[in-house]
Amino acid sequence: MDAYLAAMLVFAGLYALMALGLNLAWGLAGMVNLGLAGFVAVGAYGSALLTVRLGWPMPLGIAAGTLLAAVAGAGLALLVARLRGDYLAIVTLGFAEVIRLIASNETWLTNGTDGISGIPGPLRGAVTPQQFNLVLLGLVWGSVGLVFLLSARLSHSPFGRVLRALREDEEVAAVAGKPVLAFRVRAFALGTAICGLAGALYAHYNGYVAPDGFAPLLTIYIVLALTAGGGGSMRGAVAGAVLVIVLLEGTRFLAGAIPGLAPVQHAALREASVALALLLLLRWRQQGLIPERTLTKAAP
Amino acid sequence: MMRIGRRAALLGTGVFAIGGRAFAQAMPVTFGALPPLTGAGGPYGPAMLRAIQAVVEEANAAGGIPTRQGGRPIRVVAEDDQTNPDAGVRSARKLIDVDRVSAVMGTWASAVTTAVAPLCWENRVPLFTVSGADSITQLPHQGYVFRTQPNxxxxxxxxxxxxxxxxxxxxxxxxxxxxxxxxxxxxxxxxxxxxxxxxxxxxxxxxxxxxxxxxxxxxxxxxxxxxxxxxxxxxxxxxxxxxxxxxxxxxxxxxxxxxxxxxxxxxxxxxxxxxxxxxxxxxMDSGAFRRLQSRFGGTEVDPYSAQTTDHAALAILAAAQAGDATGVAIRDHVRRITGGEGEKVDNVTDGLRAIVAGRAVNYEGASGPCDFDEKGDIRGTxxxxxxxxxxxxxxxxxx
Amino acid sequence: MEDWRDLLQVLVNGVMAGSVLMLPAIGLNGIFAVLRYPNFAVAGFATIGAFAGWVANVAWGMPAPAALAFAFLVAGVAGLLAEEAALRPLRPAGPLTVAIGSVALTLLLENIIRFAFGNDLRGYDLPVQRDWRFDGIRVNPQQLANAGTALAAAGALFALLAFTRLGRAMRAVADNPVLADIKGVDPDRIARLAVFLGAGLAGLGGMLVGLDTSIDPLTGFRVILSVFAAAVVGGLGSIPGAALGALVVGVGEELAGVILSPAYRSVTAFLAILLVLLLRPQGLFGARA
Structure with missing residues (x-):
């Protein structure tokens, strides 16, 4: 049970990182990124390939994975930063599917649908599995803390104020002489960098990456986390991520308690309840569970 | 089929379905089933799970897993792997750490199996899989992976x-x-x-x-x-x-x-x-083949549920042979009930009876003779x- | 590509593949025109239509045309109920929130279908016909019939919009909801009608996909990227655009399959979305953004 709880907390931390990444672009700059799973994949594959194939040390691999995700994010943002929110949703969702297709088909690079196994983990093998869980628990939540602090400073820096101004009214910001495109691209890329970091940590935790792991469902979970927590609020993003894991894991036990259903019906109920939770949260808690105090208008 | 499905469903939810005999307050043995119930593997998972549950029901009716303390009933806890390694890992964690399963069986997608395998061997839980990727048995799994799908x-x-x-x-x-x-x-x-x-x-x-x-x-x-x-x-x-x-x-x-x-x-x-x-x-001339034909009304059982039938039977008979239902014991005894010169059995009822009587058995299952090489691949099928x-x-x- | 005949065959295949994308894309654009948000739940409506048609055709023994009508009705009603219960309350929060809600809605609908029907593949009770060959070019009668059905449904919608008072009211709301309101058109009623028609057409399209393949709870999900590409290429909100966009995307995916690799067909859909949104957000054929 301890190991299970520790593992779920690691997952919650990884989801929290992704939610913070999503929040940076969405909550601050109003740019939605439904291609989140794709950027997580870039970070995960980047670090996995560099450490496994080229023998890079793990910290360097993780940094490179983060950087790769940032570059991919900046590239996409340069193209699409001016699109309306709902158009951006369509493009980014498609982008993640393209990343998954490339990961599946460019076997020479990614080993295809076989995935990459045997990815090293910090102290893996040197300590017991449970101790390894705890090491990762520290590492992941340490990263969450770090990203949290950095984003908080960012949010209150002039950069953050410009981003919020952009989100509220782009024209006013532009009139104020701010290079709108550059700001939005930087916010988006910072967000994808954090997703890439989460992906890299995920790769070293599980020791394995494969295209199937980066399905759109992951993006739905993180959007759910951020919605539950409140767009624009970092504490909310972290709380939302924990809530998503509680929901995902809790439904296992709840759905199982309903008698007379076939297992496939339990499975359907579980996925349906995640969807329903998101719909209900969108409806009743549009500011999230912990709304950002400084905001006048709910995001997005 | 429907009737089995309904009863089996109850089993899957953790309700004990103990057939026939009374069990002398023995602790149940838990197996984890991890088939794909949603996602791309969805067309296969439900039948794979029903097959596991049917074997377990049969074994419980035959007295469960014999140990010195008496027959231990078997229960199946099923989790959906969503045909997704991420969800598969979380499900496997729950099966291993919360339900304390003695074996995990029925993983389908190669990506899920590869993701779940390290958890299994680190926690000394055997993993029975139908995944096809050749790389799976080449993982450093210390004998904990058994693949019934030929490479x-x-x-x-x-x-x-x-x-x-x-x-x-x-x-x-x-x-x-x-x-x-x-x-x-x-x-x-x-x-x-x-x-x-x-x-x-x-x-x-x-x-x-x-x-x-x-x-x-x-x-x-x-x-x-x-x-x-x-x-x-x-x-x-x-x-x-x-x-x-x-x-x-x-x-x-x-x-x-x-x-x-x-x-x-x-x-x-x-x-x-x-x-x-x-x-x-x-x-063709084995009892297992005849059984397959009579039980499934012709030769129309799909290969994956044939294999998960064998997953459950192998785990049960190995535990019975060992007189101990830990993961290590199951790993160490699978080859003893499949290779060798023992009495050929093609179902858990006969197998349990023979083991209780102290006879050596050689299980031949619905998917083949189930002889494993040192890497966990089947051979001679x-x-x-x-x-x-x-x-x-x-x-x-x-x- | 060895000769012109191969190219022609690819074009024919593309038109056939595109014609089944047409109705869900029109449904998407119809809803977008009036309510101004991209509804990812058309995937769920398509799956519901496919299963409703299956129940009518296989369980109740109705012939295919009646089953198609039933698919339209059930998907339309389901779409209307889902819109009223789940998405409508989100409208004040803006189109992005509704779009995200519709992603959740489609996951919910997929699992309702899974709960009721399981994951097993199902096929309609129809004979499979051999291809017709015209000078070496093969065309399948079933696919021709599907294309005909799609065109007929699209045509009926055009007629409704062009020649009826209701249609004119719908176009008025799509063009300018405030002005339409002043003129005494009830925008709520029009919105409900648009959702019913849009979801119904998506359901009809879902059954057409099913007639060409077979159905399971993922039927709608498999085509959703292509449907979005069709809608975007044609211009979000444009109904004739969606019809043409579907053909462009259908042909584009087939060409990509031959020139690039069959494993990368979906990339075409994404590139089409990206290019059109960047260069010509009103779509290749649309006049309105």
Missing amino acids: SRLQVTTATDWLLAQGARRVFHLAAQSPFAQSSQEVMAEKLRAAGGSVTGFVIYERDKTAFRSEVDQLLRSRSDTVLLNGYLPDVTILLRELYRAGFDGRKLTFAYAANQRTFEALPNEVTNGLITFQPSPD KFRFEVAEAGRFRLLQMI
Whole structure:
């Protein structure tokens, strides 16, 4: 049970990182990124390939994975930063599917649908599995803390104020002489960098990456986390991520308690309840569970 | 089937269904089932789970797992792997850490199996899988992985040899993107070339698409005498319809997991007639084969549920043999109940009875003799080739 | 590509593949025109239509045309109920929130279908016909019939919009909801009608996909990227655009399958979305953004 709880907390931390990444672009700059799973994949594959194939040390691999995700994010943002929110949703969702297709088909690079196994983990093998869980628990939540602090400073820096101004009214910001495109691209890329970091940590935790792991469902979970927590609020993003894991894991036990259903019906109920939770949260808690105090208008 | 399904469903929810005998307050043994109930593996997972539950029910009726403290009942906890390694890992964590399962069985997608395998060996829990990727048994799994699906090299070698014996020389390979599409292609090309034939075309298609007409055009242009459909149920069903529409009159061969009873329900007979499938199989004169035919009303059980039937039986009999239901004990005793000169048994009831009587057993299952090599791959399995005729499969040959 | 005939065959295949994308894309654009948000739940409506048609055709023994009508009705009603219960309350929060809600809605609908029907593949009770050949070009009668059905449904919608008072009211709301309101058109009623028609057409399209393939709870999900590409290429909100966009995307995906690799067909859909949104957000054929 301890190991299970520790593992779920690691997952919650990884989801929290992704939610913070999503929040940076969405909550601050109003740019939605439904291609989140794709950027997580870039970070995960980047670090996995560099450490496994080229023998890079793990910290360097993780940094490179983060950087790769940032570059991919900046590239996409340069193209699409001016699109309306709902158009951006369509493009980014498609982008993640393209990343998954490339990961599946460019076997020479990614080993295809076989995935990459045997990815090293910090102290893996040197300590017991449970101790390894705890090491990762520290590492992941340490990263969450770090990203949290950095984003908080960012949010209150002039950069953050410009981003919020952009989100509220782009024209006013532009009139104020701010290079709108550059700001939005930087916010988006910072967000994808954090997703890439989460992906890299995920790769070293599980020791394995494969295209199937980066399905759109992951993006739905993180959007759910951020919605539950409140767009624009970092504490909310972290709380939302924990809530998503509680929901995902809790439904296992709840759905199982309903008698007379076939297992496939339990499975359907579980996925349906995640969807329903998101719909209900969108409806009743549009500011999230912990709304950002400084905001006048709910995001997005 | 429906009746079993309902009762089995209760089992899956953790409610004890203890048949026949009373158990002397013995602690239950828990097995974790991790089949895909949603996602791309959805068409397979429910039947795989029902097979596991049916075996466990049978074993409970036969007294459970005998130990010094008396017979221990078995319970199955099922979790959905969502055909997704991320969800699979979380599910496996729960099975291993919360339910304290003695074995995990029924993983399907290679990605899920590869993701879950390290958790299993680190926690000393055996993993029984049907995944096809050759790389799985090459993981450093310390003997904890047992794969009942023959590796793809063996499967494709067997299929190509058979095709050559049937006179095939120009074979077109249509494959869904999978961990073994490429390796299948290499094996087949080499074998055909050696025999003076050739692979006339190799197309890897996108599994989630709904139209494959241009792929079929390529096949038609290649003037092939045979096509190997190396995909899964949804896409192979579409391809079969398309091949019929196009009037392709060559040989159509596919893995038995890509065309089963469901195919007959989704397509009219004139479309499926002549389709040849192959799968690992118990030998024709074995009790296991006869049992397979009588129990499933013909030879129409799909290969994955045949394999999960064996997963459950192997875990139960190994634990019985060991007199101990820990993961380590199961790992160490699987080979003792499958290889060797023991009494041949093809079901858990007979197997448990023989073990209780102190006789050595050699389990032969629904998917074959279940002899594992040191890496956890099966060996010495026969393959059964069947042809679809008027909505049923007829046995063609066993090799 | 060896000769012109192969190219022609690819074009024919593309038109056939595109014609089944047409109705869900029109449904998407119809809803977008009036309510101004991209509804990802058309995937769910398509799956519901496919299963409703299956129940009518296989369980109740209705002929295909009646089953198609039933698919339209059930998907339309389901779409209307889902819109009212789940998405409508989100409208004040803006189109992005509704779009995200519709992603959740489609996951919910997929699992309702899974709960009721399981994951097994199902096929309709129809004979499979051999292709017709015209000078070596093969065309399948079933696919021709599907294309005809799609065109007829699209045509009926055009007629409704062009020649009836209701249609004119719908176009008025799509053009300018405030002005339409002043003129005494009830925008709520029009919105409900648009959702019913849009979801119904998506359901009809879902059954057409099913007639060409077979159905399971993922039927709608498999085509959703292509449907979005069709809608975007044609211009979000443009109904004739969606019809043409579907053909462009259908042909584009087939061409990509032949030139690039069959494993990368979906990339075409994405590139089409990206290019059109960047260069010509009103779509290749649309006049309105």
